[in-house]
Amino acid sequence: MFHPLRVSEIERITDDAVAVTFAVPAALRETFRHTPGQHLNVRHHVGDEEIRRSYSICTPATEQPGAPLLRVGIRMVDGGTFSTYALKELAVGDQVEAMAPTGRFVLAPRPGNFAAVVGGSGITPVLSMAATLLAREPLARFCLIRSDRTAASTMFLDEVADLKDRYPDRFQLVTSLSREEQAAGLHSGRLDRERLTGLLPALLSVPDVDGWFLCGPLGLVRGAESALRALGADRSRIHQEIFHVTGQVTASPAATQVVTPSESRLTATLDGRSGSWPVQGGESLLDTVLRSRSDAPYACKGGVCGTCRAFLVSGEVRMDRNFALEPEETGAGFVLACQSHPVTPEVEIDFDR
Structure with missing residues (x-):
């Protein structure tokens, strides 16, 4: 679920990067409480196209006096739609839609x-x-x-x-x-x-x-x-x-040798609701879900951010790329929906686990 956050400060920190600070309303304080290392998924509409990107939070996860603030760093990327918008058009007072902080690359304070x-x-x-x-x-x-x-x-x-x-x-x-x-x-x-x-x-x-x-x-x-x-x-x-991830990265040899069934069906659970849909030729599991559930979680669609992580309940899939899940996660049955394609006629995944 996306929430509107107001931009309270934009600071140019290098020639090609800015730090953007968002004010968090009192009603959303718990929603946007983060663990150090987590990121925000933000979205922006360009015409009819929805652009989503993921940016890590640099703000310390400590109690702040007054209204809490979230700060992210955004560096210009060649051809990057959102980074170009952030560096050239975004202004203090604008609203940006953001999901609650997410991510497992975290360090909870301990000795x-x-x-x-x-x-x-x-x-x-x-x-x-x-x-x-x-x-x-x-x-x-x-x-x-x-x-x-x-x-x-x-x-x-x-x-x-x-x-x-x-x-x-x-x-x-x-x-x-x-x-x-x-x-x-x-x-x-x-x-x-x-x-x-x-x-x-x-x-x-x-x-x-x-x-x-x-x-x-x-x-x-x-x-x-x-x-x-x-x-x-x-x-x-x-x-x-x-x-x-620069350059062209191909799928693993094991993945390219897997034969995809001519017809397959995906069942997915998201926010406590389940649905079942046919997987159209060549599309990922995420794209299958997005045809009926626009609230399916994702940001990069490149196997990097991990936002679309889901638990494989049954069936088999192949993942083309994985730069987000650690071996312990894949071993426990988690997959990246944006990179996964069915290997068996029936596949079930769960975004809520």
């Missing part, structure tokens, strides 16, 4: 040592995680390794510097610029698997970190995960969220 490897706009959810953790849990520490192209393109530079000043003994910051030399810190270049394998043990004991949070472009996240596994990090402690 321990935590670390993150982020690239570009991947800082957005991690900023909320670090700020909330350090403010609410005095026995917690956080190490942030961030990669950006240049200092001028670095999002939330002041907010991260403020954390370093406020928690000098519990917050560690390492920055890397891929296209620019810096006076101190790492030499320029990408933070790939090889560099991280050498860097991370010099910063902290990798196997002893209670939670690793990887966020940013696909290449950075995959490289960081590979480095962490090689350095002895437990798989269950590594959490990731992909922000950008």
Whole structure:
């Protein structure tokens, strides 16, 4: 369900990015209470077309005086309809429709040592995680390794510097610029698997970190995960969220070998109501549901955001792409409806689990 939120502030934070702050009405305070790391799904209409996008919340999940605020970071994407609108047309006082915060890339405050490897706009959810953790849990520490192209393109530079000043003994910051030399810190270049394998043990004991949070472009996240596994990090402690998948990514060989039945039927449960519909040739399970239920949850339709996650009750499906669900989730029976196609004549999914 979407709710109107009023834009209370728009701040230009780099040449190609803005931070947009929304005022949350008192009646929706509980609806929009978030866990650090979650995102907002927003929608905008261009003519007859509905555009949905997902943006991570950077606001700390702490009690705020007065009316609560939610802040998201939006970076311009080539050809991006909503990001272009946000940077060029959106104004203070405008209303934007948004769903309640969602997402499982989260860090609920608790004692321990935590670390993150982020690239570009991947800082957005991690900023909320670090700020909330350090403010609410005095026995917690956080190490942030961030990669950006240049200092001028670095999002939330002041907010991260403020954390370093406020928690000098519990917050560690390492920055890397891929296209620019810096006076101190790492030499320029990408933070790939090889560099991280050498860097991370010099910063902290990798196997002893209670939670690793990887966020940013696909290449950075995959490289960081590979480095962490090689350095002895437990798989269950590594959490990731992909922000950008550049280039053409094909379906897995196993998926392309699966034969789709000529006729199949989908049963889906959403918000306590069930329906059953024929799956038309080539369409995903999400598109099948959307033909009759416009309230079906989705944002990117690219297998990245995880908004359309559903539990596979019965039948079999193939997923073309998956950059959102972790192995534990797929092992438990969850699928991405936007990437799933029926393998059996009858398939049932449940969005409510």
